[in-house]
Amino acid sequence: MKIAILPGDGIGTEIMAEAVKxxxxxxxxxxxxxxxxxxxxxxxxxxxxxxGTLNLAKAADAVLFGAVGDWKYDKLERQFRPEQAILGxxxxxxxxxxxxxxxxxxxxxxxxxxxxxxxxxxxxxxIRELTGDIYFGQPRGRRVAIDGHFPGAEEAFDTMRxxxxxxxxxxxxxFQAARRRNKKVTSVDKANVLETFQFWKDVVTEVHAQYPDxxxxxxxxxxxxxxLVKAPKAFDVVVTGNMxxxxxxxxxAMLTGSIGMLPSASLDKSNKGLYEPSHGxxxxxxxxxxxxxxxxxxxxxxxxxxxxxxxxxxDRIESAVKAVLSAGLRTGDIWSEGxxxxxxxxxxxxxxxxxxxxxxxxxxxx
Ligand code: NAD
Numbered sequence: 455m456k457i458a459i460l461p462g463d464g465i466g467t468e469i470m471a472e473a474v475k476x477x478x479x480x481x482x483x484x485x486x487x488x489x490x491x492x493x494x495x496x497x498x499x500x501x502x503x504x505x506g507t508l509n510l511a512k513a514a515d516a517v518l519f520g521a522v523g524d525w526k527y528d529k530l531e532r533q534f535r536p537e538q539a540i541l542g543x544x545x546x547x548x549x550x551x552x553x554x555x556x557x558x559x560x561x562x563x564x565x566x567x568x569x570x571x572x573x574x575x576x577x578x579x580x581i582r583e584l585t586g587d588i589y590f591g592q593p594r595g596r597r598v599a600i601d602g603h604f605p606g607a608e609e610a611f612d613t614m615r616x617x618x619x620x621x622x623x624x625x626x627x628x629f630q631a632a633r634r635r636n637k638k639v640t641s642v643d644k645a646n647v648l649e650t651f652q653f654w655k656d657v658v659t660e661v662h663a664q665y666p667d668x669x670x671x672x673x674x675x676x677x678x679x680x681x682l683v684k685a686p687k688a689f690d691v692v693v694t695g696n697m698x699x700x701x702x703x704x705x706x707a708m709l710t711g712s713i714g715m716l717p718s719a720s721l722d723k724s725n726k727g728l729y730e731p732s733h734g735x736x737x738x739x740x741x742x743x744x745x746x747x748x749x750x751x752x753x754x755x756x757x758x759x760x761x762x763x764x765x766x767x768x769d770r771i772e773s774a775v776k777a778v779l780s781a782g783l784r785t786g787d788i789w790s791e792g793x794x795x796x797x798x799x800x801x802x803x804x805x806x807x808x809x810x811x812x813x814x815x816x817x818x819x820x
Contacts, residue, residue: 455484455762458514460491460507463536464735465745465798466520472747472802473518473754476774479809480767482758487514492522492536492735502539511543511728516761518754519543519730524737536735544584549720549728550620551627552582552699553756556686556706556716561779565711565788568683573709578689579631580706582699583624584720587650588614589696614650616695621654623723625661628693629668635690638669642678642694642702654695675702682706707732714746714787717753719760727761729753739786743797746785748775751805774808 457477461470474486489495489507496502502522511517522536532538543549558566558576566573591613599609625641632639641658643651655672662670673681675698681688682702686709694702707716716732731749739745752775759768783804784793796804 455482455516456514457484457486457757457762458507458510458517459486459488460511460517460519461488461494462491462520462522462539462735463493463524464521464737464740466492466522466735468740468743468745468798469731469747469750470518470520472798472805473750475802476751476771476805476809477754479806480758480770482762482764482767484762491519491539493524493527495539496527496530496534496536500534502534502536503542507539508542508546511547515726516757517543517547517728518750518757519728520750521731521733521735523735524740543728544720547726547728548722550583550585550723551624551721552584552703553631553719553721553760554580554582554703554706554716554732555718555756556580556703556710558710559715559776559779561776562711562715562788564790566709567711568686568709573686576686576709578686578706579635579691580699580703581624581628581631581691581693582703583616583620583693583695584699585696586616586620587696588612589700591615614648614697616650616654618653618657621657622661624693625658626664627721628691629661629665629670632668632691633665637667638671638690640671640673640678640689640692642673642675642692642698644675644698645672646674651695658693678702679705682709703732712746712787714749714785715752716749717756719753719756721760725761727757729757729761743799744786745798746787747798747802748785748805751775751802770809771805774805777808778804 461467489510558573563570563574594612596610628639643655645652645655713733718732719727719729721727755768755771758764782793783796789795
């Protein structure tokens with residue numbers, strides 16, 4: 455097994471160091487190789503996704519990714535901006551299924567903006583289609599309108615489209631994921647208004663015939679947005695298109711309190727994947743040693759579960775994270791009165807200690 459380690463920019467390098475430390479104590483056999491990506495790669499090689507990095511990612515079984523970006527690159531031409539590295543990796547690795555679990559740890563229920571009883575024990579999985587929809591549909595652009603409400607006026611347009619195989623493959627991923635969980639899929643669409651999503655609904659229903667053991671419900675996206683804050687625990691697996699998934703996965707993320715806790719995975723057709731925290735490079739806190747490394751550590755756990763076929767090791771990491779939270783350790787983003795504030799390195803050390811069966815009492819500085 456080979457893991458490509460791409461720390462990236464800002465807090466990316468700090469949080470990745472902790473995830474690598476955690477992987478190292480698991481006593482598993484794998485090789486790792488680190489490469490530059492994002493702004494760091496642009497500085498060194500003139501491109502956010504240099505050929506060497508892309509080739510490493512292609513050759514590896516899995517990619518563990520930190521975060522990229524910094525405000526100082528905002529003025530660069532789009533193709534050289536750090537975020538282009540993520541889009542390039544998704545495209546070249548054929549990553550079409552984005553998994554975003556929203557788990558609310560018992561110890562952090564107060565950190566959510568919802569009432570604790572609504573989120574305590576929350577464990578849902580949002581699966582977002584990643585390569586189609588209005589984000590990539592052609593044609594798109596600006597032109598002078600020849601019809602509509604204001605003919606002759608300047609206008610912009612995008613194209614929403616999904617092909618049958620694109621919907622089928624993400625539907626299979628969702629039903630299979632539900633089989634490993636509570637056997638329920640909610641397919642989110644806007645079939646009442648959009649032809650594309652009436653088609654989506656029809657195809658998902660067709661695929662469902664192959665999964666009689668999994669329950670399927672259809673929900674309009676506006677209702678789904680409402681239900682996510684009204685009764686989030688009623689969901690198990692949510693599957694939806696690129697744009698609705700983009701929005702709903704961020705909404706679901708905030709149910710859990712902090713973006714610093716949320717892992718994610720983007721998978722291809724053979725479950726090879728890129729694993730990364732849901733947050734960005736947080737330039738506002740970069741270099742201060744205060745970032746929460748748990749989202750990256752939990753992303754490493756997802757990598758072990760979904761790509762490297764090591765579910766026991768994944769369970770061990772997740773239990774270690776719970777143990778650390780139960781011991782009262784908190785980075786700044788999840789800190790509250792009565793808990794102990796620690797830095798990035800101390801949090802990583804505590805997870806390592808929990809994995810090694812040590813009691814988490816004393817904490818290293820930093
Ligand atoms: P961000 O996620 O980096 O930060 C948002 C807020 O959350 C900030 O206040 C930050 O300090 C905090 N935060 C984020 N991660 C944290 C952690 N692990 N621990 C504690 N606090 C944390 O989003 P942003 O500020 O909108 O974007 C910053 C840069 O990151 C931009 O250049 C953006 O393009 C990039 N970005 C990259 C990715 C990615 O690499 N996948 C994703 C989103 C944004």
